[in-house]
Amino acid sequence: MSAPNKSYDPVEVEALKPEEIERLRDEAIAAFAAATGLDALHEAKVAHTGDRSPLALANREIGALPPAAKAAAGKLVGAARGAVNKALAERRVALEAERDARVLVEEAVDVTLPYDRAPRGGRHPLTTFAERLMDVFTAMGYSVAEGPEVEAEWLNFDALNMGPDHPARSTQDTFFLKDADSVVLRTHTSGVQIRSLLAAAEPPVYVICPGRVFRSDELDATHTPVFNQVELLAVDEGLTMADLKGTLDHMVASLFGEGISTRLRPNYFPFTEPSAEMDMVCFVCRGESVGNPDRPCRTCSSEGWIELGGCGMVNPRVLVACGIDPNKYSGFAFGFGIERMLMFRHNVEDMRDIVEGDVRFTLPFGMEI
Structure with missing residues (x-):
């Protein structure tokens, strides 16, 4: 510078x-x-x-x-x-x-994605539906009773007035345990009803009995060798078919909505007398599809009614087998398969979807508690 x-x-x-x-x-x-x-x-x-x-x-x-x-x-x-x-x-x-x-x-981050990779899952609809059903009857004062799935033949058949030659006692319908004398996989939860009557010192007895049962059936769209059943038993003084009908009406109205009623068609069961098949009004079309080609109903096949299961007044022989005086007490009972009810309620077309454990079937039902 x-x-x-x-x-x-x-x-x-x-x-x-x-x-x-x-x-x-x-x-x-x-x-x-x-x-x-x-x-x-x-x-x-x-x-x-x-x-x-x-x-x-x-x-x-x-x-x-x-x-x-x-x-x-x-x-x-x-x-x-x-x-x-x-x-x-x-x-x-x-x-x-x-x-x-x-x-x-x-470098955008999609904050709408799940924060982790573990799916939340969902409860099986059979479980949630069975719990809802139990809530209906416990609110009416019934107790939930359970019993073993491996049952004595006497409790599963004899106490229910089913004789030694009854077709249901054959190996084509019933699983008998190998190396066991008179022991079966229960074919219905009626054995729990018998146990409840035997355990009661004196009626009244009001129980609802859910659980798995076993039949010698092939697995297909409408049958499975293992399924869930629920049965109801009421034994008290003065019970009639009118009490049974009122109980059925309350059950279907609680599960499917107000205005759904039931009807009884005569039938035969060895453990009830008189016996009936129980139907309910179709909860989809409410019977309006009958004779109306412009409004077909897939749920009831346009018949207006859906069959649920069997019912009737407890056979006096069943009361006697359990040590109950049939001259003093009477009772009614009914039972149906929970899978069948679930298929009606949610339009499930194949029973295999219910039992095969595919998470894609369970997830849409969510986490209902």
């Missing part, structure tokens, strides 16, 4: 000529505008505002000017450097905004 010279003419200093300062300013601003990223902008900053940049070197030349010329040269260089710094700041803000917008797109 040259020493101060009072007679020095600034016009003779090339770096401090106004047109040169303007050129250096414009070059710097153009370099900033051409920068396509923050890294390129940093390189342009070093080249045009660093200690060895043309404007920085020009600023150093001011010190060699005479005092009269320093003010004008300082204003000229200062204005140029101020414009350069302003352009640098504006370009940095613009590039940072572009970077942030790009990061939001390229």
Whole structure:
């Protein structure tokens, strides 16, 4: 750097000529505008505002000017450097905004996805439906009774007035345990009813008996060798078919909605007398599809009624087998398969979907408690 010279003419200093300062300013601003990223902008900053940049070197030349010329040269260089710094700041803000917008797109996190990879699952609809059914009857004062799935033949058949020659006692219908005398896999939960009567010192007895039962059936769309059944037994003084009918009406109204009623069709069961098949009004068409081709109903096949199961008044012979005086007490009972009820309620067409454990069947039913 040259020493101060009072007679020095600034016009003779090339770096401090106004047109040169303007050129250096414009070059710097153009370099900033051409920068396509923050890294390129940093390189342009070093080249045009660093200690060895043309404007920085020009600023150093001011010190060699005479005092009269320093003010004008300082204003000229200062204005140029101020414009350069302003352009640098504006370009940095613009590039940072572009970077942030790009990061939001390229590094976006979808917060709507599950926070982990473990599915929540769902309770099996058989479980939730059975619990809902139990709630209906416990609210009426019934107790839930359970018993063993491996049952004595006497409890499963003889106590229910099913003689030795009854077809249900053949191996075509019943699983007998090998190397066990008169022991079977229960074919219904009626054995639990017998156990409840035997355990009671004296009626009244009001029990609901859910559980798995076993039949020698092939697995297909409507049958399975293992299924769930629920049976009800009420024994007390003065019970009649009217009590049975009222209980059935309350059950179907609680499960399928108000206005659903039942009907009884005469039938025969050895453990009830009189006996009946229990039907309920179709909960989908409410009977309006009968004789109406314009409104067919797949649920009831346009018959207006859905068959649920058997029922009737407890046969006096069953009461006698359990040590209960049939002249003093009477009772009623009914039973049906829970899978069958579930198929009606949710339009399940294949029973194999219920028992094969595919999570795709269970998940839509959710986590109902």
